[in-house]
Amino acid sequence: MKKNKIGHYVANVIITVAGVLMLFPILWMFLATFKTNEEIFGSLKLLPNSFDFSGYIEGWKGTAGITYSTYFKNTFLIVIPVVIFTVASCSMVAYGFARFKFPGKKPLFMLLISTLMLPNAVIMIPRYALFNSFGWVNTYMPFYAPAVLGTYPFFVFMLVQFMRGLPKELDESAYIDGCGSFQAFVQILIPLMKPALFSAGLFQFIWTYNDYLNPLLYINSAKKYTISLALKLSIDAESVIPWNKVMAMAFVSNIPLIILFFSAQKYFVEGIATQGLKG
Amino acid sequence: MKNKISSHDRRQLKGYIYILPWLIGFLVLQLIPFIQSFYYSFTDYSIMSSPKFSGLKNYITLFTVDPEFWNSFKVTWIYTLYTVPGKIIMALIVAMLMNRDMKGINGLRTIYYIPSLFGGSVAICILWRLMFMDTGVINGILGAFGLPKLQWLGNTKTALPTICMMEIWQFGSSMVMMLAALKNVPKDLYEAADLDGAGAWDKFKNVTIPQISPIIFFNVIMQTNNALQAFTNAFVITKGGPLKSTYLLGMKLYQEAFSYYKMGYASAISWVIFATIMVVTLLLFRYSSGKVYYSDAGDF
Numbered sequence: 001m002k003k004n005k006i007g008h009y010v011a012n013v014i015i016t017v018a019g020v021l022m023l024f025p026i027l028w029m030f031l032a033t034f035k036t037n038e039e040i041f042g043s044l045k046l047l048p049n050s051f052d053f054s055g056y057i058e059g060w061k062g063t064a065g066i067t068y069s070t071y072f073k074n075t076f077l078i079v080i081p082v083v084i085f086t087v088a089s090c091s092m093v094a095y096g097f098a099r100f101k102f103p104g105k106k107p108l109f110m111l112l113i114s115t116l117m118l119p120n121a122v123i124m125i126p127r128y129a130l131f132n133s134f135g136w137v138n139t140y141m142p143f144y145a146p147a148v149l150g151t152y153p154f155f156v157f158m159l160v161q162f163m164r165g166l167p168k169e170l171d172e173s174a175y176i177d178g179c180g181s182f183q184a185f186v187q188i189l190i191p192l193m194k195p196a197l198f199s200a201g202l203f204q205f206i207w208t209y210n211d212y213l214n215p216l217l218y219i220n221s222a223k224k225y226t227i228s229l230a231l232k233l234s235i236d237a238e239s240v241i242p243w244n245k246v247m248a249m250a251f252v253s254n255i256p257l258i259i260l261f262f263s264a265q266k267y268f269v270e271g272i273a274t275q276g277l278k279g
Numbered sequence: 280m281k282n283k284i285s286s287h288d289r290r291q292l293k294g295y296i297y298i299l300p301w302l303i304g305f306l307v308l309q310l311i312p313f314i315q316s317f318y319y320s321f322t323d324y325s326i327m328s329s330p331k332f333s334g335l336k337n338y339i340t341l342f343t344v345d346p347e348f349w350n351s352f353k354v355t356w357i358y359t360l361y362t363v364p365g366k367i368i369m370a371l372i373v374a375m376l377m378n379r380d381m382k383g384i385n386g387l388r389t390i391y392y393i394p395s396l397f398g399g400s401v402a403i404c405i406l407w408r409l410m411f412m413d414t415g416v417i418n419g420i421l422g423a424f425g426l427p428k429l430q431w432l433g434n435t436k437t438a439l440p441t442i443c444m445m446e447i448w449q450f451g452s453s454m455v456m457m458l459a460a461l462k463n464v465p466k467d468l469y470e471a472a473d474l475d476g477a478g479a480w481d482k483f484k485n486v487t488i489p490q491i492s493p494i495i496f497f498n499v500i501m502q503t504n505n506a507l508q509a510f511t512n513a514f515v516i517t518k519g520g521p522l523k524s525t526y527l528l529g530m531k532l533y534q535e536a537f538s539y540y541k542m543g544y545a546s547a548i549s550w551v552i553f554a555t556i557m558v559v560t561l562l563l564f565r566y567s568s569g570k571v572y573y574s575d576a577g578d579f
Contacts, residue, residue: 008379015376019390022448026393028416029406041414044423093301100294112301115309117500117560121508121532122553125319125542126312129326149304156301181293210400212511217537228401232515235405243409250402261396265389 026254033248040243055244056252062230063237066222068249071230078140078215078226079208082147086204087197089150094159095185099171109160115153120213128217142218143208155200162196163189198267206257227253319546326540337547347523347531352551354439355528359506361443367498370453375487377454378461388455395451404515407445408432432517435524442512442525453498460491492571500560507556528552 032040033055034048060068097109131142150156166189174184190197212228219225225233231253234246261268295302320337322330341348373391377384397403410416411431418428431441464487472482488495510529513519519526519534528548536545 008381011376011379012381015373015387018373019387022394022451023390025403025406025410025448026397028410032409040409040416041412044416044419089300093298096294096297096301100297101291102294105294108298108302111305115305117504117556118309118313119504119508119549119553119556121529122316122549123309123312124532125536125546125549126315127308128536129315129542130307130312132326146304146308148300149308150301151304151308175290181290185297206396206398210398212399212401212515213533231401231405235408246405247409250405253400253402254397257396261393268392 029247030251033244033251035244037240037243052244055242055248058242059234059245059248059252063233064222066225066230068227068230068252070223071225071227074224075209075226075228078143079205081140082143082208083201083204085144085147086150086152086155087201089148090152090155090200091159091190091193091197092185093150093156094163095189097156098160098163099168099181099185112153112156115151116157124217131218137218138220138224139218140224143214147204152204155204158200159193159196162193166192195267198264202260202264202267205260209257316546316549319543320550322543322546324541324543324546326542330543333543337544340544341547341551347526348548350523351526351528351531354524354526355507355509357439358443358446358509358527359503361440362446362506363499363502365443365447366450366453366502367495369447369450370457370498371495373450374454374457374461375483377458388458391454392451395449398449399446399509399511401511401515403445404512407441407512408516411441433521435522438517438521438525442516445512445516446506446509453502456494456498457491460494461487464490489570489572492567496563496567496571500563503559503563504556507552507559 028046031046031048034051034053035043039045039049062068062071097105097112127142128137131137131145134141136142136145146152170188170192171181171184174188175181179187210228212232215226215229216232219229222233227249231246231250234249235241319330321332321334323333323336324330377387394403412418413428413430413433415431417431421428429437432438468486468490469482472486477485508529509527510533513525513527513530514533517525519530528551532545532548532552535541535548
């Protein structure tokens with residue numbers, strides 16, 4: 001028994017120390033925003049000599065007259081509609097698969113599941129050619145279209161699983177009361193699906209927000225740049241990189257994610273846990 | 280009665296309306312591009328002109344002429360073989376250590392999850408690049424402990440492992456999945472094992488692993504799929520260098536397609552990536568059959 005207790009104590013110490021080490025890069029990043037290049041490269045002190053906010057003020061001014069206000073605005077112009085469209089379309093598609101028995105449903109659902117394994121790399125070039133032929137390059141349409149059309153099999157699958165867990169009697173009794181199928185969906189199922197819809201929305205938010213490859217492919221004028229493109233530009237544009245500015249903006253770019261995470265932590269953890277279990 | 284059934288059937292057909300967006304998306308944004316890219320891989324194609332059929336030329340060039348390809352193929356495999364097991368082992372260890380009655384478990388779980396939240400964003404890639412510079416903080420810390428400094432990102436031997444470390448650092452989301460799975464393992468299985476006099480290792484091997492094997496399997500498949508297509512980290516941190524030692528296939532694909540506009544050639548690369556993913560997935564499924572334990576098969 002005593003041995004067990006020591007083991008318990010040792011395990012606590014290990015995971016706590018390792019946890020602190022895990023966060024070290026983020027902490028270091030935050031403190032580097034206040035440091036000069038000499039301090040970053042010349043000194044091992046974790047704390048900066050002074051809490052100088054000029055990295056934030058200067059960094060926000062961005063590159064070539066375009067400020068981070070624009071970059072943030074652009075990023076949200078992509079992310080927010082994408083999240084809304086994704087949640088709306090994927091929940092509708094999930095409703096179709098979870099609640100109706102139509103001919104060909106099984107093979108179609110198998111196709112949907114198989115697209116989970118379809119690598120983005122393989123469809124990237126024809127998709128680019130297609131969107132290019134629509135004149136959508138340098139617009140945000142290449143981000144919106146897949147979201148409107150519910151081509152995120154991961155979310156559809158997750159929502160189907162969730163819906164299957166809700167008793168069918170609920171919407172069936174609504175039909176008996178004379179509700180249409182869409183009414184039953186909106187008024188009865190949607191409210192019950194809130195946690196799952198929230199999880200899907202959160203993950204789509206993070207993935208779209210952090211995405212770099214798609215903005216790199218489709219956005220080519222600096223006025224329409226997202227934060228990720230702007231950050232990359234900030235390290236490519238100057239020969240001597242003012243790291244405090246770069247780190248300040250990199251840190252600021254993480255803030256929306258931090259706020260979102262801490263205000264909706266429950267949905268994150270539940271989302272990951274259930275997706276994993278059901279997957 | 281007859282009438283009722285047919286109205287019921289008609290209602291069921293409404294399912295098509297609800298899945299219609301996906302059906303269009305699947306055809307236009309997935310299936311047709313998928314077929315097109317297969318065709319493009321046998322053509323000379325720049326985005327400016329229409330594709331010209333060139334037979335197996337792209338694949339022959341790729342496999343026998345282009346010295347970069349086999350290097351990128353190797354680099355991508357090393358990257359995958361470091362990051363996928365690395366992440367899963369870390370996730371499993373931490374999840375096992377946390378699967379006890381202890382205070383502050385939620386706080387700790389959050390801490391471990393945070394790196395996954397920022398993920399492979401450009402911000403984190405830039406941070407990594409700065410920290411692992413020759414005069415950066417990591418070498419500073421090594422120096423303070425009297426350890427030799429390394430040219431992390433400047434050396435062909437260490438650049439790829441340094442990028443892999445960033446990926447492994449993001450094991451938090453797998454860990455949360457595994458922790459949830461561990462909490463679902465029926466307690467009586469452990470009690471039965473105790474009665475049989477099983478040791479800790481036996482319990483781990485014969486109870487824990489089989490019980491959470493679906494989660495491990497799911498993670499291996501999805502992460503292998505992602506790792507074989509990785510792009511952003513190498514592109515931002517090292518630009519594929521030094522001496523192409525971090526030139527992942529995903530990066531070569533991007534460069535050929537969007538820097539040199541060799542869309543046909545790039546499509547051939549994408550099909551090599553796809554074929555690799557398929558082969559690995561099939562092998563994993565085959566290897567795992569009978570080893571992955573599903574408590575309910577799930578009906579649909």
